[in-house]
Amino acid sequence: MAKPKKEPRPKAETPKGFRDYFGAEVTTRAAMLNAIAGVYHRYGFDALESSAVETVEALGKFLPDVDRPNEGVFAWQDEDEKWLALRYDLTAPLARVYAQHRNDLPTPYRRYAMGPVWRNEKPGPGRFRQFYQCDADTVGTASMAADAEICMMLADALEAVGIERGDYVVRVNNRKVLNGVLEVAGLSGDESEFARGVVLRAIDKLDRLGFEGVEQLLGSGRRDASGDFTQGANLADEQKQRIMSFLYGNDEVIGDLGDYEVAMGGQANTTANALDYLRELVHGSFVGLEGVNDLEAISEMVAAQGYGPDRIVIDPSVVRGLGYYTGPVFEAELTFEILDEKGRPRQFGSVAGGGRYDDLVARFTGQQVPAVGVSIGVDRLLAALHAKGKIGSAERGPVVVTVMDRDRMADYQAMVGELRQAGIRAEVYLGNPKNFGNQMKYADRRGSPIAVICGGDEFAKGVVQIKDLILGAQIAENATVEEWKERPSQYEVPRAALVDKVRDILAEQS
Known part of the structure; x- marks a missing residue:
């Protein structure tokens, strides 16, 4: 009689794209999140811990850069043959929670949430399939005061965890302004959908490609260092000039801009110059002018509470996603220098972002519900605190x-x-x-x-x-x-x- 075959022992290894967190990593993250939660609580936000599992239907088509709702998520069928998935962010679950419990929740509803999310994407260096997010959102008000509050709260949260004033800036733009620029440039119709997508993706890569790289993508295209070619939008010279002017100002388009570029860098309180410039740039577009007025309202409110351009500044290069945001968008950038893997100095970069998304809850209710929120990249912010020496690499033991x-x-x-x-x-x-x-x-x-x-x-x-x-x-x-x-x-x-x-x-x- 043949001997029964022994089952092989399982291999002790972490699944690809995942990692284990030990001692100091867990406690330092918890301490940082507690400090952020303290700021959110002070602003009147309530904690929410929603389910880690949602129906694929509820998650919808909001995962970035994918076409199908079940692509890019970890999904499975339950016993009722209903498709379920691990949440890929904390915002889509919020939309479901608000739609489900809106009769029992205050309006507007302010909530913050912290926890792991999962994305079934190709892992890479520093890119994992499970990671932490830290969100705060206000649902149920179209007032720009909510957007201004999110920007101020983000600045306060960064300072609460040890990022000093002068080492960060919260950059604010408005998708309506960008849509107005595209409209004035003749890119608003269905026939311009491809070109519009290329333009948006190009602007979103400004920090990586620089102005020259973006301009190439607005034209015939760009070939990177590896030889790979990216198809451009093939815009006419006047269209390219209009969009590049939106990013950094151009005397040939609308005349003397004064301190516009200085305002964009936050070196002087010239927000009025920047707003005047944007109004000229979107002249003739109703949605564009509406976006500039939104930015002016936000600027006035943050200035009234002492948040100057050294902390919160208008910056037209902020795009934040392609189809998600409907109004103001913002990004927190750390401005201090670190050394890259080749020993070259570079700025640390973005650690948080968000904006206004007025269409997400409507998927459940059929009625538009205004909302605005921000998400902090927990691992990125922890890495920044390590780089600044604010937290050590090891925790003192018992x-x-x-x-x-x-x-x-x-x-x-x-x-x-x-x-x-x-x-x-x-x-x-x-x-x-x-x-x-x-x-x-x-x-x-x-x-x-x-x-x-x-x-x-x-x-x-x-x-x-x-x-x-x-x-x-x-x-x-x-x-x-x-x-x-x-x-x-x-x-x-x-x-x-x-x-x-x-x-x-x-x-x-x-």
Whole structure:
């Protein structure tokens, strides 16, 4: 009789496009999100935790750059043959929640949400299929005060987590203004749909391609460094000139622009110049002028609360998606420099974005419901805080109470209990206590700041040994320097003084 075949052991590996998060990564993210939540709460927003699973029908066709609602999401059929999917963002679920519970919710409804989302897309460096989002939205009002509030709240949130003023700017545009520019340029009809899409995608890549690259895409096309060719919009020279003027100003089109470019960079309070320029550029387009008026209202409201162009500025290059937004759009950009993988300096770039989307809830209700929101890229913002040195790469571990006599485990547990009661993170070593060296290696691996040592002699004398592991490592590193040799890194104190001495050492380490 043949021997039954053993099933192969499963391979211990993370699925492609996913990753595991450990200790410090989890706690630093939680601390950052708590700080952001504090700002959102202060602005009157309520927390919402919606289901991670939605019907594919509810998610709709809003996943960027795909044509079918079930492409780009993790979807499956349930027992009723209904298609379900993991949420790909936090906004589509909000539309469903608001439509479902609108009779029980206040209008307008302000909510913030934080949690993982999933996208079934090709993974790459720094691009995962599961990642965190942090959103805040106001549903049920068309007032530009809601848009202004989101911009101010975003600025406050960045400062709350440690991004200093001067290291960021919230850039604001309006899709209505861009639509007005396209209309004036003769790109508003159905016959211009392809060209309009190329123009929008080109503008959205301005930060990566630069003005020259965008201008090439407005014309016959662009060939990148690898030789790949991207078809352009094939616009006439006058059309190209009109759109490029929208991005950075052009004296030949409407005359002297004064400080327009300065206003775009936020170097001077010349918002009025920028608005006047945009009005000239969209002259003849009702929707374009409506968009400029929206921007003027936002500018007046943020200025009234002291948010100058060093924090919030008008910037026509902000596009934010192709078919999603219907009005003002905004993006938070970090302006400090970092070094790229080749050691070249570059600005950190965008960490958040959002805008007004007045059509999303209508999919459920049949009636347009105005809404505006913002989403912060959690991983990007954490990377920025690391780059600024605002958070360390490793979290300080717990105080480790070592075990010299396993029969005294109750006494060791009493020590660690006192430390915890005092608010000090602590643990008893629970491995094999025979080898004391292994206990110290364990403390080192945990990143422990202090080890507590108490054997038979210490119990008999009523004392404990407290070893400062941080100072001990520094002394070992500077062993040849006399001043370091003379510094004690281990103390013998009465058992009753355990908590006070540990607290003192932790304070010195901080």
